[in-house]
Amino acid sequence: MRPTVHDIAAEAGVSLATVDRVLNNRPGVRSVTRDRVERAIVTLGYVRDVAAANLAKGRSYPFVFILPAGENSFMRGLEAELRSAMARSAAERTNITILSVPAFDAQALAAALSQAHQRRPAGVAVVAVDAPEVTEAVKQLRMDGIAVVTLVSDLPGSGRDHFAGVDNIAAGRTAGTLMGRFLGDREGPVAVLAGSMLVRDHRDRLEGFRAVMGEAFAGRKILPVIEGQDNPALVEELVDTLLARHPDLAGIYSLGAGNRGLVAALEKAGRARTICAIAHELTPHSRAALLSGTIDAVLNQDAGHEVRSAIRVLKAKADGLPVIEAQERIRIDIFLKDNLPIEQA
Incomplete structure (x- = not known):
């Protein structure tokens, strides 16, 4: 005993x-x-047993989550999961604050991290932008003993405690394998649509995708990356131009968000069934596009799992307890129209 x-x-x-x-x-x-x-x-x-001791003392854990603002459906889903966690705050002994910043804005994100620092929380979770000022702000938090978890997009070299997200290089490689096999002998180049190369998850997905296409499907031309800032209107405009310039386009890998614009452009041009489209994140819009055949496959990460993981890790770090890595591993789901999960009412 x-x-x-x-x-x-x-x-x-x-x-x-x-x-x-x-x-x-x-x-x-x-x-x-x-x-x-x-x-x-x-x-x-x-x-x-630090956790039990804190429970006995009725300790509460103040956390700050920093999320990008905007129309990104996945990020809004992540925020919804976070607000569900906030509704359970009494039972979970958390006190969560959400700060919103413009997407891909490194200066605004660094300022939000500094604002979070001033609140003296037990921990901070952030969707990171890979920029020196953001890295420095995270380092300052860690130097002051405040735990930091990166969400969705990582920030290696910042000293952060944990990354709650999928292996994005593996996700990109998976997309490359799917694209190459779906296209088979069909001729034509493949386009890559990103949000911004400022975020690590988009760069890692691109790295994985290019690696597999080069290794297994070397004869397939990959066009220069288009950055749509995860903005549906801008994405639609960019894809309109892309289709006009490349009438022989065979496939599009959308490794960011803004897929409403991609779907609109493909359907408007009558190319929904002739271009292989692979995208990320299962949202109401990407689900509808899978069912209609405009998108062929969606790679997904569980936003709810990521939020719960971030909270568990921040609690463990605050208590000086180890993190159970197997519990916190976020898997990559692959959805076709044939295996979509049933929508929750």
């Missing part, structure tokens, strides 16, 4: 109240008594 505070008290010959004061580093204990309690802890091999 694991030793308890009762065992420590008996070993040291002191009261439970004295053991509690030592464990919580409170005053009112003579140094000779404190030494006796600490020796008993070592002798018995006592390991404190």
Whole structure:
């Protein structure tokens, strides 16, 4: 059996109240008594259950989540999952604040991280933009003992504690394999539509996609990346131009958001069934496009799992507890029109 505070008290010959004061580093204990309690802890091999202790004390965890604003359906779904977590805050002992920043705006994101820092939270979760000022803001949080989790898009080299998201290089490679096999012998180039190369997840997906296309489908031409800023109207305009310039276009890999614009452009041009389209994130719009045949496959990450994972990790870091990596691994789901999950009412 694991030793308890009762065992420590008996070993040291002191009261439970004295053991509690030592464990919580409170005053009112003579140094000779404190030494006796600490020796008993070592002798018995006592390991404190920090999470249980915090529960007993009714500790609350203040967290700040920083999300991009805008029309990105996946990000709005992520926000909805976060607000569901906020509704459970009393039971989960969390106090969550959401800060919104313009998408892909590194300066605004760095300012939001500084604002979060001033709140002195137990932890911060952020959809990262890979820029020096953002990296520095994360480092400042970590230097002050505030845990940081990156969501969806990672920021390696910043000292962040954990990344809650899929392996985006693997996601890009998966898209490349699907694209190459779906196209088969069909001729024509493939276009890549991104949100912004400022975010790590888009760059990693592109890296994985290009690697597989080069390794397994080397004869297929890959056109220069188009950046649509995850804006449906801009994406539609860019794809209109793309289709006009490349009437032989065989496929489009949309590795960001703004897929409403992609779908609108393909359907307007009458190319919905002649171009293979692979996209990310299962939203109401991408679901409808899968069912209609305009999009052939969607790679998805579970926004709810990512939010729950971020909260679990931030709690563990605040308590000095280890993270269970297998529990926090976010999988890549592949959806075709044939295996769509049933919509929740």
